[in-house]
Amino acid sequence: MKLEDIASLAQVSKTTASRALADSPLVKDSTKELVKRIAKEHNYRPHTLASAFARKKSGIIGFCLLNKNNPSFGHPFFGPVLDGALEQARKDGYHIILAANSGDDYVFDEPFMQDCIEGVVLSSFAPAKAVREFKNRGIPQVLINDVLPTDNNTFIMDDNYGGAYRLMQHLIYEKGHRRIGFLTDRLSHTSYLLRYFAYIDAHRDAGIPVYTNPLLPQDDLAGGYPLTSDYFLNRYGYEDIPRIGSPMVVVGMRTNVAYEAIQRLIATGDVPSAIFAVSDSLAIGAIHALQEAGLRVPEDVAVAGYDDIISATAVTPALTTVRVDRKEIGRTAIRELEKLIAAPDLQSSVIYIENSLIVRSST
Amino acid sequence: MKLEDIASLAQVSKTTASRALADSPLVKDSTKELVKRIAKEHNYRPHTLASAFARKKSGIIGFCLLNKNNPSFGHPFFGPVLDGALEQARKDGYHIILAANSGDDYVFDEPFMQDCIEGVVLSSFAPAKAVREFKNRGIPQVLINDVLPTDNNTFIMDDNYGGAYRLMQHLIYEKGHRRIGFLTDRLSHTSYLLRYFAYIDAHRDAGIPVYTNPLLPQDDLAGGYPLTSDYFLNRYGYEDIPRIGSPMVVVGMRTNVAYEAIQRLIATGDVPSAIFAVSDSLAIGAIHALQEAGLRVPEDVAVAGYDDIISATAVTPALTTVRVDRKEIGRTAIRELEKLIAAPDLQSSVIYIENSLIVRSST
């Protein structure tokens, strides 16, 4: 069943049939209904590929996960983001096609990445190279979780600063902590950097000194990487934020790395009364290490995380954390991308997605 | 840059240029190289849509998640399955397009679901209606996690029976348990049914009676649903497997449902020495309930799960479980689908993916 067949059955031209099905105002209501009825009767569906080809619009949005680590969509963060993106795209009649990679070049080998997608969502850590590449090809892009100094891009971020700041308020004012350790992955990741700003500012605003442990090795908070997010350094006036001499630093997200870091902390004999871990998985590692050393959580040491992954309720005690609205991040990314597709010259902007403090038993 | 441009630059016809780029043996090596060089120099890429349209092959595989529950790809099971599928599809030059739904009809509203996908992977619980629909349209399909009595389909399943049986061996022979409770979601889910078979058989083979708790309500193990998987009932000779009077039954996957079920079990005063939960999330709920009642895991009650989700290492004690190779399930689904695309009349078959027993501290 092709358009031609429907047209001849309805005794009209292909043009009219095409218009009728597209609800064009150019077509008389009666013929419109006739064509639609016949199409329905014969279960006619326009050939998507032909249609897309003819109108030069694929209706496809690329969703890239530029992540060197496994898993990708199995990741507790990106899976839900994808769900949200899918939901929104469906509502708006777009399709989502996937690309994930291990190398930098991968997405560009993808046929649909080359000329058929109308826009692209770059999640995780997007290399500047990829951003440039898409820009060159005139493909609108929305970035998740990072901000780059580029034009005509929209950036979607969890409100890291706000969430972390509220969590710190909870620790300081509701729980009365004044010695709060900071457990982090490298700060070259924008999200962590912002959480660190909040950690610092909350101390300053409360008039208490930041906890440091001189017995711990003075690691480079950025893990030897440059702090790429100049945008935020300037925005918050942190051009010369201290990058050496943190309370404790962990490079890598694996739970057992946090576990070992906390063991080292305990070994110094100078343990803070609370620990703010930059992610739930680090927090879980911390709890395990503390408990194994005979310390009670939260009585001896309170522990808070960030993200609210599923495992946050599997640990005992259940983790106090900041719930990131991952689905909303996905939805917003698609909505913003559609704006960009409609108006490719839109100015760059950053959109912050609200989160919420989830107080459980670990603090 | 279109093919025509490359052709005229190379002083050949479009036909020759097309063949050269496709490495056709019909074209002379020297011209082949010439065309390729020019194409490369001008950074030419064939227009995927046009190519797909012309050859009547979209190169797209649909991946459906027919799941009424949220999250979808954020689910600890399906995320990794998708990762595996993506990896394999990429290797083979296919694209994956996504569909998830809340209603039964959703996938059929999707344009690409209608006529452009070359095949489809149905994961989660595929309604017979959807299977029929795709069949009618001549779209080859591979099903994950279920088996239906249909022709020309391939079914990919975790080796549920084998995994559960080995886990039971561990509990019975390595740990010496003889009173093992079974904590399950409704058995109308094929995977759980198979794990139940293994649970029953392991008892029979070891010559010990199955634990039952007469003080617990005698629930219908299928949760009032028909056991759809006749395939397995017959295959294993379980036509009249007892469906009433289970040790304990939980309907629904949520952790707190398991939590409450175990509280009821404890209230009877007749607690088994071990509990085999049909999924990790149920097992985690069980552990929480036991610990809160002052029972030690594994000293008083051992608990084992199934799946090996991330949270399995977040609980204390870390969960003994069966690791399902989710990525391999995804990979295999794509590989098998490609076979089906090549030969749509292939006979139906069931493929079991190997899993592995992960012994941790909860048993």
Next chain:
DNA sequence: TTGTATGCGTTATCAT
């Protein structure tokens, strides 16, 4: 309000 004719970029058919 409707129809005719052409284009979209590639691949396939059939000659040469």
Next chain:
DNA sequence: ATGATAACGCATACAA
């Protein structure tokens, strides 16, 4: 070994 030409199914500029 190469080329001219016809599909592929739909959308639209232009004409009526």
